[in-house]
Structure formats: C-alpha cells, structure tokens
Amino acid sequence: MAEPPPAPDAAHPPARDGVTLVVTEFVRSSRVREYEAWAADLHERLARQPGFVGVHVLRGQGGNLAEYVTLVRFASPEALGVWRASPEYASALRRLPEFTAGEVDYRESVGLEAWFDRPARPAAAPPFWKNVLLGFVGVYPLILLFTLLCRPLVQGWPWWAAILPSALLATVFLNWPVLPLLSRLLRGWLYPDQR
Numbered sequence: 001m002a003e004p005p006p007a008p009d010a011a012h013p014p015a016r017d018g019v020t021l022v023v024t025e026f027v028r029s030s031r032v033r034e035y036e037a038w039a040a041d042l043h044e045r046l047a048r049q050p051g052f053v054g055v056h057v058l059r060g061q062g063g064n065l066a067e068y069v070t071l072v073r074f075a076s077p078e079a080l081g082v083w084r085a086s087p088e089y090a091s092a093l094r095r096l097p098e099f100t101a102g103e104v105d106y107r108e109s110v111g112l113e114a115w116f117d118r119p120a121r122p123a124a125a126p127p128f129w130k131n132v133l134l135g136f137v138g139v140y141p142l143i144l145l146f147t148l149l150c151r152p153l154v155q156g157w158p159w160w161a162a163i164l165p166s167a168l169l170a171t172v173f174l175n176w177p178v179l180p181l182l183s184r185l186l187r188g189w190l191y192p193d194q195r
Contacts, residue, residue, distance in 0.1 A: 051079020
C-alpha cells in the first residue's frame, strides 16, 4: 500500500480526547491492487479533512484473503463524526464491497486501546469431512440410546413410524447440548490455526 500522507498540521498535537477509527477488512487476493489504489485515494482525501491527525495500515495474509487493519486518527470524536457524515466518505464506501469478502468491522477507540484490542480474525470453517465425523460421533450414541429407550413405546408400530421418536429425540439432543459440547471439546482439532 502507498505510504499514508503525513499529518496535516504537525505543529498542533491532537487533543487528549482524540479518537481512532479502527477498520478491519478482508480483501480478495484478486482485487488487492485495486483496493490499495482505492485506499491511497481515500487517504489523500483524509489528509485534507479538518481534525485528521494520521493513518496507519497493518497488513496480513490469511489464505486467499489479505487482511487490512487501518487505524485512522482524528483530533476529536466530533472531527471523526464530520468525516463519517461527509459525501466523500459515503462515496468511497459504496466501492468497498467490490474488493472485500465478508463484513467490514468498524470500531472507535480512544488512546492506545486501538493497538491492543483488535477484533479476532474470523475462523475458516472446518473441512467437510471433519463436520461429518463430528456429526457421526454425536448422533450414533444418541440413536442407540433413544432406540433402546423408545422400544417399549413403539412395539407394533410400522417400521417407518417406529424410528420417528428416536430420530426426533436424537435430532433435538444433537443440536443441543451434544454438538455445542463436542465442538468446544474438539476446538483444537476443528480449528487448528487458532491454537
């Protein structure tokens, strides 16, 4: 990304009540170049905005997505509010979905918290085979248990009706509490990148 423009007025330090807008975006790899050109243009517009102090961009890579965390510093919450209400900002935001994948996270931070309280990186979904295996581990014992418990109730029923109570109970218990509990216990296996 192009270097952000310098603060417009270094002779006047920001007020103590300065505020930082923290923006986290996940950009599709195929659109990184266009995104960075768009961001450089936006930073040039920011440099002309009253109350703007500076901008800092952190970049990371997560699979097919480039992660950008942009910290935009303003001298006061009021100055940030004026920028966020401006037609230039609204115009820039209209183009943002062209580049990003998923939701963009916006937070306002005061002081140093912007550097230490970053939003968590969204976790990639586990592979299909892990989901299938987890579901099987959860549902098989439930089917055995409820088939055994429901046997006296369904004697003499047609075969297709006899499995309904155990299927219904197994589905309910699988969704809560069995799958949430298994997902928590096996989190390191499901999401190895987060360990």
